[in-house]
Amino acid sequence: MNEQNELIKRRLEELDEIKKLGVNPYPHRYDVTHKSADIIGSYTDPADEAEAEIRKQFIVSVAGRISAIRRMGKATFCHIKDDTGRIQLYIKRDDVGEISYKILKLLDIGDIIGVKGYPFRTRTGEISVHCNSFELLTKSIQPLPVVKEEITETGEKIVHDAFADVELRYRQRYIDLIVNENVRETFINRSKIIKSIKNTLEKYDFFEVETPTLQSVYGGANARPFVTHHNALDIPLYLRISNELFLKRLVVGGFNRVYEFVKDFRNEGIDRTHNPEFTQVEWYQAYGDYTDSMNLVEEVVETACLAIHGTTKINYQGTEIDLKRPWKRIRMVDAIKEKTGLDVLNTTKDNIILYMKQNNIEFDTKLAHSKGLVIASLFEETCEEDLIQPAFVFDHPIETTPLCKPLREYSSEQIENMKNDTEQVIYVERFEPYINKWELGNSYTELNDPILQRRLFEQQEERGRGGEEETHPFDDDFVRAIEVGMPPTTGVGLGVDRLVMLLTNSVNIRDVLLFPLMKPLT
RNA sequence: GGGGAUGUAGCUCAAUGGUAGAGCAUCGCCCUUUUAAGGCGGUGGUUGAAGGUUCGAGCCCUUCCAUCCUCACCA
Numbered sequence: 001m002n003e004q005n006e007l008i009k010r011r012l013e014e015l016d017e018i019k020k021l022g023v024n025p026y027p028h029r030y031d032v033t034h035k036s037a038d039i040i041g042s043y044t045d046p047a048d049e050a051e052a053e054i055r056k057q058f059i060v061s062v063a064g065r066i067s068a069i070r071r072m073g074k075a076t077f078c079h080i081k082d083d084t085g086r087i088q089l090y091i092k093r094d095d096v097g098e099i100s101y102k103i104l105k106l107l108d109i110g111d112i113i114g115v116k117g118y119p120f121r122t123r124t125g126e127i128s129v130h131c132n133s134f135e136l137l138t139k140s141i142q143p144l145p146v147v148k149e150e151i152t153e154t155g156e157k158i159v160h161d162a163f164a165d166v167e168l169r170y171r172q173r174y175i176d177l178i179v180n181e182n183v184r185e186t187f188i189n190r191s192k193i194i195k196s197i198k199n200t201l202e203k204y205d206f207f208e209v210e211t212p213t214l215q216s217v218y219g220g221a222n223a224r225p226f227v228t229h230h231n232a233l234d235i236p237l238y239l240r241i242s243n244e245l246f247l248k249r250l251v252v253g254g255f256n257r258v259y260e261f262v263k264d265f266r267n268e269g270i271d272r273t274h275n276p277e278f279t280q281v282e283w284y285q286a287y288g289d290y291t292d293s294m295n296l297v298e299e300v301v302e303t304a305c306l307a308i309h310g311t312t313k314i315n316y317q318g319t320e321i322d323l324k325r326p327w328k329r330i331r332m333v334d335a336i337k338e339k340t341g342l343d344v345l346n347t348t349k350d351n352i353i354l355y356m357k358q359n360n361i362e363f364d365t366k367l368a369h370s371k372g373l374v375i376a377s378l379f380e381e382t383c384e385e386d387l388i389q390p391a392f393v394f395d396h397p398i399e400t401t402p403l404c405k406p407l408r409e410y411s412s413e414q415i416e417n418m419k420n421d422t423e424q425v426i427y428v429e430r431f432e433p434y435i436n437k438w439e440l441g442n443s444y445t446e447l448n449d450p451i452l453q454r455r456l457f458e459q460q461e462e463r464g465r466g467g468e469e470e471t472h473p474f475d476d477d478f479v480r481a482i483e484v485g486m487p488p489t490t491g492v493g494l495g496v497d498r499l500v501m502l503l504t505n506s507v508n509i510r511d512v513l514l515f516p517l518m519k520p521l522t
Numbered sequence: 523g524g525g526g527a528u529g530u531a532g533c534u535c536a537a538u539g540g541u542a543g544a545g546c547a548u549c550g551c552c553c554u555u556u557u558a559a560g561g562c563g564g565u566g567g568u569u570g571a572a573g574g575u576u577c578g579a580g581c582c583c584u585u586c587c588a589u590c591c592u593c594a595c596c597a
Contacts, residue, residue, distance in 0.1 A: 006566055007532055007548060068557075075554035092554055109547080123555045145533040146547045148558040160558055161534040161546060167589045168533095179533095221597070268596050269523090280597095432597075439597050470596080495597075508590095519588065 007143040014106040015139050023103055025139035030114040034060040037084030039119050043127045056118045062087065062129060063114035063137060065178065066107060068148070076104060077128075080113065081178070088128035089115055096133055103136060110140030110178075147179050170516050183511075186504045189308045190512055193500055194261065196307035197281055200300045206257040206283055211246035213239060213263070219478065220244030220403070222470040223266040226276075239265035244403065244493065245478045247284045248446060251489050252481045259283035261496065273438065273498060275509050276517050280441075284491040289445040290429045293490045294392050297433050297441065298325040300494065301390070305503055316436055316505055321389060327433070328391040333375070335383045335393055344375050348423060352378060366467060372397025372425045387434035394431035402456035402472050404428040404444035415452065433494075436502060441494035448486040454479050 018025050039060055046052040064080030064087075074093040079086045093101040107113065117131035145163035152158060162180065163169065169176040169183075176183050198208070216235060218225045220242030230237050243262045250258050261281045270276065285292060305312055305323045312324040333344050342355055349371035356363045356374075361381045367373040375397050387393070398406060398418070406415055407427050418426045429445035447453050457474045464471040500512040510516035 005532070010548065070556050070559050071553090072556060072559075073553040075556085077556045077559085079557080088557075090555070094554075120555095122557085124557070126555095126557070128555090143532045143547070147533080148546070150558045158558080163533065165529095165533085165589090167529095170589095223596075266596075269594085271596085272591090274596065442597060493597085498597095521588070 008141055011108060011139070011141050011143070014108070015141070018103060018106050018136065018139065021099065021103060023136060025136055027135070027137060030061075030063055030135065030137050032061055032063050032114065034062050035084040036062060036064065036080070036082050036087035039087060039129065040085070040127045043119050043121070045121060052120075055120070056130075058118055059116050059132070060119060060129060061114060061116045063112065065112045065140075066109050069107070069109060071105075074101075080115075088122070088126050089117070089131055089134075090120075090122065090128050091115075091131045091134060096131060100134065104134070107136065108140065108143075109146065110142070110144045111136065112138040112140070144175060145179055166510075167518075170510055171518055171521075173514055186500075186506060186512060187514060189504050190500045192308050193304045193503060194281075194496065196304040197300050197494075197496075198259075198261075200296075200303050201259045201281075201283055204257065204285075204296070206259045206285075207255055209247070209250060209255065209258050209260050211240075211243045211250075211260060211262070215240050217473055217475045217477070218242075219472050219475050221264075221266075222472065224268060224470055226265050226267050241266050242280075242493070243282055244491065245475055247282055247491065248486060248489070249478065249481045251284050251286050252484055252486045256286035256487070257284070270517065272508050273501070275497070275513055278509070278513075279496040280493050281496055282491065282493045284446070284489055286487040286489050288490040289488065290394065290431055290443055290490050293443040293492045294327075294329065294394075294431060294433075297392075297443065297492055297494065298327055298390075301433075301435075301440075301499065304499065308503060314503060314505070316502055317507065319388060319436065321436060321502070323390055323435070328389065329431075330391060330393055331395045332379050332383075332393050332397075333395070333427075336375070336379055339383050339386065340378070342378075344378070349374055356381070369466075370397075370399045371422060372399035375425065376400050384434065384437055384439075387437055390433065390435045392431045392433055394429070395427045396430040396432075398426040398428045398456075401428065401430060401444070402453070402460050403447055404430045405447045405449070406452075438498050438502075439495075440498055440502075441492060443492040444490065446486065446489040446491050448482055448489060450479060450483040453482050 015025055039062065046055050062080070062082065064082035066078050067081045067086060068079040070077040076091045078089050078091070080089060091104060096104070113134050114137050115129060115131045115134040117129045119127060120130050122128050147162055148160040150158040150160060163176065169180070214228070214237045216237055218238035218241050221244070223241040225238040225241050228237050228239065229235070240262070241264055243260055243264070247258050247260060259281060261279060263277050264280055265277050267276065268274065302312055302323050302325050305314060313320065313322050337343055340355070342352065344352055352371070352374050353363065353368060356378060361378065363377060367377055376399070379393070395407065398404070405428060407429055410426065415426060418424060431443050433440045447456070457472060457479065460471040461474055497509050497512050500506070501509060504512060506512050
């Protein structure tokens with residue numbers, strides 16, 4: 001990209017020539033009366049010559065970026081793109097005058113112009129604007145990739161020499177968006193999905209809130225945080241890994257139904273389904289339990305799919321997936337039994353570990369101290385790969401999270417004694433929606449017993465001291481809030497990026513993030 | 523972090539270790555209903571960076587940078 005590049009040099013010369021002709025290449029505003037799609041959509045062919053003459057009085061004003069130019073001596077065809085699509089312009093020297101036509105010759109692909117003229121149909125059938133005048137609105141200095149679009153006789157669009165370098169596409173998304181129409185569509189769909197989710201939640205009287213991104217105690221998930229520093233207060237701060245604990249405080253405060261779309265930050269690896277910052281929507285509902293959340297998750301996802309596809313059936317990279325409610329619901333231990341035949345409820349911890357070793361199932365020995373974690377790990381290694389169609393996997397071992405309520409069937413003595421009996425696994429009312437093998441979210445019947453909450457945080461701290469890297473830190477203020485009293489509550493966190501990937505058939509999370517994190521070029 | 527692959531003109535891509543090329547874009551000329559417009563003629567390169575082997579390196583070797591795939595980690 002050196003500045004001596006011939007193409008850029010040439011364009012700077014053109015810019016000078018344009019200025020010398022008395023034209024401001026960067027004017028301040030332009031009155032647009034029509035969008036390209038409106039012009040094409042509302043066009044009807046005139047009945048006869050007389051009507052065609054009259055039509056010439058109906059002037060449209062349309063603006064956009066030049067995407068193709070075909071010059072033919074004293075007449076020029078070009079296509080401009082606006083936010084509704086593209087439209088062809090027909091500009092004749094005799095119509096616009098000599099000086100304007102001279103300026104037209106100085107224009108390039110990438111320049112933004114506004115034109116006034118009347119719609120007509122060309123000899124080859126394309127609805128176009130016959131221009132009486134045009135105005136340069138912005139001169140482009142950086143040459144764009146030249147993408148040729150061919151419309152076949154069957155109406156199919158073939159894109160030639162597409163701008164395909166993924167690295168450049170992510171780093172210079174503005175160019176990607178100009179040139180690659182499907183990229184634009186993906187982000188329009190992302191917006192529609194988010195809007196749909198909001199609509200569904202608002203329909204049930206959920207209330208949108210905002211909670212802190214900078215937190216002095218992070219929590220609500222198992223993840224390593226980004227650490228920063230506040231100068232004036234001279235304290236470390238963390239970028240949130242979750243907003244869960246704040247939303248629950250709001251339920252304590254009396255907002256019975258709250259939701260927030262939120263950027264979470266996790267200091268971990270980057271791959272096809274992980275970006276250091278990503279979007280979740282979380283919502284909390286007082287007086288409900290996790291079965292209410294299952295119902296709402298189904299509805300939120302199904303409705304979002306309908307909003308952009310008009311059907312519940314999607315094709316993700318060749319896999320047919322139907323998001324129609326109701327989804328399959330299965331206990332984690334039953335999923336394991338179905339897949340492996342192993343009845344973990346009636347098998348000792350050591351025998352499960354033995355089974356995993358015998359079957360070459362990956363196993364982290366750091367988890368060997370807890371039967372619950374062994375079971376969760378067995379599930380992840382064996383069952384996840386089959387969870388293509390939407391399914392709720394529920395009732396996880398309590399060791400997987402300190403924020404979730406144990407099953408209602410337990411007596412308080414059983415929960416009390418769980419530490420003393422290593423073979424006794426306490427299960428919690430948690431579920432994860434799986435689609436296409438991905439955990440799309442996470443949900444609990446929220447723990448609101450402050451005594452147990454405190455104990456579970458303490459156990460997390462203990463495990464942290466024992467070497468586990470990603471445990472929940474103890475949050476005193478949060479426990480205080482629970483002590484004030486949180487009503488029976490259920491909550492959900494849903495991964496928005498992954499949902500958008502699914503619904504837009506995107507392979508990489510970067511394809512659904514406008515500006516994914518890239519290593520800076522040195 | 524491990525393994526595999528890629529990086530050549532503005533874009534998309536070629537090039538047995540032996541003169542770096544094509545299409546589009548760009549520039550000049552012709553062309554007043556073209557549409558991947560067309561015709562004729564030009565310009566354009568530190569082959570990601572730095573070393574090395576060789577008479578000779580885009581190609582072989584080393585290191586580095588970036589990206590992709592994959593594994594690990596990870597809601």
